[in-house]
Amino acid sequence: MLKVYGLFLVSGLAVGSLYALAGIGLVILRRSTGFLNFAYGALAAAAAMVAWQVADWGAWPPLSWFAALVAGVVLSVAYGRLVAPALAWREPAVKAVATLGYMLILLGVMGLIWDDELRKLSLPTDKIAVTLLGVRVTVTRLIALGVAVAAVIAMILYLDRSRMGLNMRALADDRDHAALLGIPIIKVETLAWGISGALAGGTGLLFGSLVRLEPTVITFMVIPATAAAIVGRLTSLPMTLLGGLFIGVIEAMLTLYKPLAPLRAMTPFVIAGLMILWMQRGTSLTFASKD
Amino acid sequence: MKTSLILATAATLGLSLMGEDAKADGHAPVCGLNTGQAATGEPIKVGGINGNAPPGDFSGGTDGAAAYFDCVNANGGINGRPIDYLVENDQWNPELAGQVATKLVKDEGVVALVGNGSVVEMAVNAPLYAAEDVMVMASGCAISECYESSHIVSTNQGPLPSGIGALKFAIEELGATNAACIGFNIPNNGGWACDWMNEYMSSKGLQGTSILMDPTAVDLNSVYLQALAEGVDTILLMLPAGPAIGLLKVAEEQGGREMFKWVSPTPLYEPGVGEVLGDYWSDHLYINIELNTFDSDGADNQNWVKVMDTYGKDDDRRDTFSQSGYISAKFFVDALLDLDADRIDRPSVTKAIQNIVGVESDLLCDPYYVGVADRHMPNHSGRMVVFKDGGFELMRDCYDIDTNYLEPILAQETALGLD
Structure with missing residues (x-):
C-alpha cells in the first residue's frame, strides 16, 4: 500500500509543480502591481499555441520555445501598458475582473486562429525519465519543479537585493507613496508584467507538453494556480510553491478514495476556500490592499 | 464591360463543360434527382445545430449535410425546390442552444433539422422538438437524451454502443477480463456509457470499473495510476480525442503500452491521430468505428468524398461526423423526394421521416430506420480498426453489439420487420 501512496505522491508533486509555477507568476505580478491576473492561464495557452505554430512552420525547436516566452511577455506587457494603467486606482476586485475580460478575448482569438484539431507539443526532455517510488518521471516534469523552485529563489533574491526589487516592494506597499518618492512606476510595473508573462510562457510550454495542447484546458489552469497563490496569501512565494505542490498531491491522493475520485477537480476550490476562511478569521478583506 | 462579359460567359461555359466532363467520367458526385439543373423554386427551410467552441468542434455533421444539400440544390433540388439550410452554433452553451433551436423551429419554421452534432443541445431541446412535432435527423450525438427521445434519431452510435463494441472485440480477440472505462464525469455522457459498460462486463461474468474524471482534469497521470491500482487488464478510453490522447x-x-489492452470508441478514429500519436502505439490501439472507413470503396463513401471535394469548404471537417451528416442528409432528401413538392410542410416531413424504414448504405452496417418510438438507435453495429504505422487497418468488419441496453431497440426492429 505504501508503494501505491508513493506512486500518487510523486504523480501529485509532478502536476503540483505546474500549479506552483503558475501561482508564482501570479504572486509576482500581484505583489508589484496589485493585479490578480485571471488571464494568466490564457497567456500560457497562447504561448503554447504560438510555440506549436512556429514548430509547425518548420522552425528550429529552440526557436519555437523562445517564441513561447516572447508571446507570453508581449501579451502580458500589452495588457500591462495599454489597459492596466487605466485601472491603477480602482479596487483590487475590479482589477481582477478586468483580467477576466482579457482572458475571454484571448480565448476567443485562439479559437479563431486555431480550430479544434489534434495537436502535439513535444519537448526532447519528454523522452528522458527517472524512476521515483515506482513512477517514471520525465525530465520535463523535473524541469517544471526545478523552474518553480528556481523562480522562487531568484525572485526572493531579486526583490531583496536589487534596486528594481526594492522599487517593486515599495510599489506593492503603497503605489501612491512610491510615486511621490520618484519611483518610475510604469517602468517597474512593465518589468513585473514582463517577468510574469515570461513565466506564463514557460508554464504554457511545459503544460502543453505534459498535459495536453488545448487552449481551454491550459487557460483554466489559472484556477489551481490562483488557489496556490491564495495559499501563499497572494504575497509569499515559498508558500505559493508549497501550496501548488500541496494541491497537486491532495488531488492525486483523492484518486485512491473512490467516492471522492470523480470530484478531485474540486480540490483547488476547497483548499482556496478553506484558506480564505482562515485568512478572514481577522477582519480585513482578502483582496483589499488598504483596509 | 463587353470584354468582362465575354470573359465571364467563357468562364461559365468552361466550368459547365468541365462539370459535364466530370459527370461523364464519374468524378462528379451523385445527389438527389441528379439533373444537373439548379433548383429555382420556393426554398424549403431546414435547420441544423452544431456545437463548435472549446472544448470541441462538433460541426462535421452540419458540414457534411450542407455540402450534400448544396449538391442537391445544384441538381434539381426537391422536385425543383431548393433546400435553404440554416445552421446555428450552440457554442456548448445550454442557454444559447435553447435560443437557436427556438429561432429555427418557431421563428424560421423549419420543416426538420438535419446533421445536428452537439453535447448540449439535444438535452436542452428534446422536449421542444417533441412539443413542436419536428424531427431531428442528427449526426453527432454523444449523450443519452439523443438516443432516448421521440423526435431525435442519430446516424452515429455515440459512446455507448461504440465503446461496448470495442470492449466486445477486446474480450473476444485480446482476452480482456477486467476493464476500466475512463470517461468524463458527466451523468448523461461518461457516467451513462461507463455504467452500461460495467453492466456488459457483468453480463459476461467479467469485471468492469468506471474511472470518471472532470472534463478539464489536468492530472491525467493519476487517472492512469488509478487504472493501474484497480488491477485491470484493459482500458476503454470513453473520451473525446483530445483527452484520450493526453491519457x-x-x-x-x-x-x-504492454501493461493493458487499449481500446476506444470512434473519437480516436480521426485523420490527424497518426501524426499526434507517433509510432509508439502502432499495433496496440484498437478502435471501434461507427460508420465505414474513410477510404472505403463503397458507393456512398466514395460519393461523400466527391460531395465534400466539390461542395465542401476547405476548412470543413472530413471525419466520422461528416460521413454521418452526409448520409443523414441523403436519407432526408430521399424521403422528401417522395412527397408532392407543393405540399411539403412540417407535418408531412415529420411523417415522411418517421416512415423511413430499412434504407441501406455502405456507410452503415445495418439498415437505417426511424419509425414512431420513444427512443431511436438505428446504428448499433460497427467495425474495428487498429492504429498501425500512422494510419488505420480494418481488423473486423460489421459485427453486432450485444448489450441489454439495446433490448427495446431490437424490439422496435422486430415490430418494423427488420430482423
Whole structure:
C-alpha cells in the first residue's frame, strides 16, 4: 500500500509543480502591481499555441520555445501598458475582473486562429525519465519543479537585493507613496508584467507538453494556480510553491478514495476556500490592499 | 464591360463543360434527382445545430449535410425546390442552444433539422422538438437524451454502443477480463456509457470499473495510476480525442503500452491521430468505428468524398461526423423526394421521416430506420480498426453489439420487420 501512496505522491508533486509555477507568476505580478491576473492561464495557452505554430512552420525547436516566452511577455506587457494603467486606482476586485475580460478575448482569438484539431507539443526532455517510488518521471516534469523552485529563489533574491526589487516592494506597499518618492512606476510595473508573462510562457510550454495542447484546458489552469497563490496569501512565494505542490498531491491522493475520485477537480476550490476562511478569521478583506 | 462579359460567359461555359466532363467520367458526385439543373423554386427551410467552441468542434455533421444539400440544390433540388439550410452554433452553451433551436423551429419554421452534432443541445431541446412535432435527423450525438427521445434519431452510435463494441472485440480477440472505462464525469455522457459498460462486463461474468474524471482534469497521470491500482487488464478510453490522447501520452511516459489492452470508441478514429500519436502505439490501439472507413470503396463513401471535394469548404471537417451528416442528409432528401413538392410542410416531413424504414448504405452496417418510438438507435453495429504505422487497418468488419441496453431497440426492429 505504501508503494501505491508513493506512486500518487510523486504523480501529485509532478502536476503540483505546474500549479506552483503558475501561482508564482501570479504572486509576482500581484505583489508589484496589485493585479490578480485571471488571464494568466490564457497567456500560457497562447504561448503554447504560438510555440506549436512556429514548430509547425518548420522552425528550429529552440526557436519555437523562445517564441513561447516572447508571446507570453508581449501579451502580458500589452495588457500591462495599454489597459492596466487605466485601472491603477480602482479596487483590487475590479482589477481582477478586468483580467477576466482579457482572458475571454484571448480565448476567443485562439479559437479563431486555431480550430479544434489534434495537436502535439513535444519537448526532447519528454523522452528522458527517472524512476521515483515506482513512477517514471520525465525530465520535463523535473524541469517544471526545478523552474518553480528556481523562480522562487531568484525572485526572493531579486526583490531583496536589487534596486528594481526594492522599487517593486515599495510599489506593492503603497503605489501612491512610491510615486511621490520618484519611483518610475510604469517602468517597474512593465518589468513585473514582463517577468510574469515570461513565466506564463514557460508554464504554457511545459503544460502543453505534459498535459495536453488545448487552449481551454491550459487557460483554466489559472484556477489551481490562483488557489496556490491564495495559499501563499497572494504575497509569499515559498508558500505559493508549497501550496501548488500541496494541491497537486491532495488531488492525486483523492484518486485512491473512490467516492471522492470523480470530484478531485474540486480540490483547488476547497483548499482556496478553506484558506480564505482562515485568512478572514481577522477582519480585513482578502483582496483589499488598504483596509 | 463587353470584354468582362465575354470573359465571364467563357468562364461559365468552361466550368459547365468541365462539370459535364466530370459527370461523364464519374468524378462528379451523385445527389438527389441528379439533373444537373439548379433548383429555382420556393426554398424549403431546414435547420441544423452544431456545437463548435472549446472544448470541441462538433460541426462535421452540419458540414457534411450542407455540402450534400448544396449538391442537391445544384441538381434539381426537391422536385425543383431548393433546400435553404440554416445552421446555428450552440457554442456548448445550454442557454444559447435553447435560443437557436427556438429561432429555427418557431421563428424560421423549419420543416426538420438535419446533421445536428452537439453535447448540449439535444438535452436542452428534446422536449421542444417533441412539443413542436419536428424531427431531428442528427449526426453527432454523444449523450443519452439523443438516443432516448421521440423526435431525435442519430446516424452515429455515440459512446455507448461504440465503446461496448470495442470492449466486445477486446474480450473476444485480446482476452480482456477486467476493464476500466475512463470517461468524463458527466451523468448523461461518461457516467451513462461507463455504467452500461460495467453492466456488459457483468453480463459476461467479467469485471468492469468506471474511472470518471472532470472534463478539464489536468492530472491525467493519476487517472492512469488509478487504472493501474484497480488491477485491470484493459482500458476503454470513453473520451473525446483530445483527452484520450493526453491519457495515451501519460501511459507512454509510464511505459504502459504492454501493461493493458487499449481500446476506444470512434473519437480516436480521426485523420490527424497518426501524426499526434507517433509510432509508439502502432499495433496496440484498437478502435471501434461507427460508420465505414474513410477510404472505403463503397458507393456512398466514395460519393461523400466527391460531395465534400466539390461542395465542401476547405476548412470543413472530413471525419466520422461528416460521413454521418452526409448520409443523414441523403436519407432526408430521399424521403422528401417522395412527397408532392407543393405540399411539403412540417407535418408531412415529420411523417415522411418517421416512415423511413430499412434504407441501406455502405456507410452503415445495418439498415437505417426511424419509425414512431420513444427512443431511436438505428446504428448499433460497427467495425474495428487498429492504429498501425500512422494510419488505420480494418481488423473486423460489421459485427453486432450485444448489450441489454439495446433490448427495446431490437424490439422496435422486430415490430418494423427488420430482423
